[in-house]
Structures are given as C-alpha cells and as structure tokens.
Amino acid sequence: MANPKGNPQNLQPIKSTREEPLTERINLRITKAMKEELATKDDPPEFCRRVIQEALDKDKNQENA
Template identity: 70%
Template sequence: MPNPRGTPENLEPGKRKGDEPLTEQVNLRVTKTMKEELSTKDDPPEFCRQAIQEKLDKDRKK
C-alpha cells in the first residue's frame, strides 16, 4: 500500500527560480475576469511575481 503522505521529496518546499527564498505572502483582490485569465497561465503565481517585479522596477527608475 502506498504511503498516504507521499514521498519525502513532496514534503520539501518548492524551489524558486530566483535568488531569494519565498517567505512572505500577499493577498489581493481581483476581478472575476482577471482571475479567469490568470488561471490560464502555466504558472500563475510566478506570472504574478514577475508582473509585480516589473512594475516595482519601472517605478524605481522614475
């Protein structure tokens, strides 16, 4: 019978492509249309992180 808790690899946090660890959370409200479009992306959380980072970089240059 398989282990119901999964393999030890499943218990480790996911690996991020960037340098800093993902330790903080941000909650935000979006429209239903935005949520539906966002859910069509391959990796919605990474898409949101990149969009936020692009805007932060743009604002920093001003």
C-alpha cells in the same frame, strides 16, 4: 500496500533555485474576469511575481530619473 504516511521524499522541504527564497505572502482582490484570464497563464503565481517586479522596477526608475 501503500504507506499511509506517504513517501519520505514528500516530507522533505522544497529546494528553491531562486536567489531569494519566497517567504512572504500577500492577499489581493481582483475581478472575476481578471482571475479567469490569469488562470489561462502557464504559471499564474510566477506571472504575478514577474509583473509586480516589472512594475516595481519601472516605478524605481521613474523616481531616479
């Protein structure tokens, strides 16, 4: 019979391999078309993080130039 409380290893926090932990959250509104296109990506959350970081880096470089 299955354990009704789940497996003990499932209760452990997820270990991150990132330099900085992902602790913060944001909410944003997008169009339905954007959401559908985003859903086709392999890893939508990572895609969003990467694109946001690229835009922040670009903006920072323009300020320093």
